[in-house]
Amino acid sequence: MKKKFFLAATLVGLFGMNISAQAANNASATYTGTLGTYYSVVKAHDGSGTISESGALTTSTSPDFNVTTNNASGCSGYLTMAQVASTNTMANQGGTTYVALTTTGATSGQIDDALAASPDVLQNENVIAYTISCTPSGGSAFTWNGTDNRLQGVVMSAAGTKLVTVSINGSARIQTFGSNDPGGAYTANMTLTAVASL
Secondary structure, three states, X not given: OHHHHHHHHHHHHHHHHHHHHOOOOOOOOOOOOOOOOOEEEEEEEOOEEEEOOOOOEEXXXXXXXXXXXXXXXXXXXXXXXXXXXOEOOEEEEOOEEEEEEEOXXXXXXXXXXXXXXXXXXXXXXXXXXXXXXXXXXXOOOOEEEOOOOEXXXXXXXXXXXXXXXXEEEOOOOOOOOOOOOOOOOOEOOEEEEEEOOO
């Protein structure tokens, strides 16, 4: 009798161990996607205008950019101009920032003259200079950084999206527009960059 009881108890124990050792018929796993801090800049519009016989820009529209970030502290930004003939096409003189609109025939000397402290219209054909500003919607205009040859400032102080407008303003800079400037397209190519902070 003891042997039967022992055998039965052993079988029950083994059977119970076997049940508890079996895997469940379901399990859970976790997938984690990590989103980093991002800064996105997308061109919203190109700008264009007509240069009148006085050199003034008319029927002018401004180029602008949409800047988006998920950084809770917002972001800063800076505007640079593409070089033409290996020469900077934006400069600041006396607290005013100028951009050189150039034809395909512009030379480095002509661009340098148009952006100099005292330009000479006879030395800067193919180039017309205008004042330029860069302003985020509802924010303060960017300021000039002469070390990096750019306009820079705060775009936004919290996560979100802001429109940043580049205005090329009004009349041609004195001594940069004249009858020696050929007809045709005068352009300035620009890049807006968004960063965490300057």
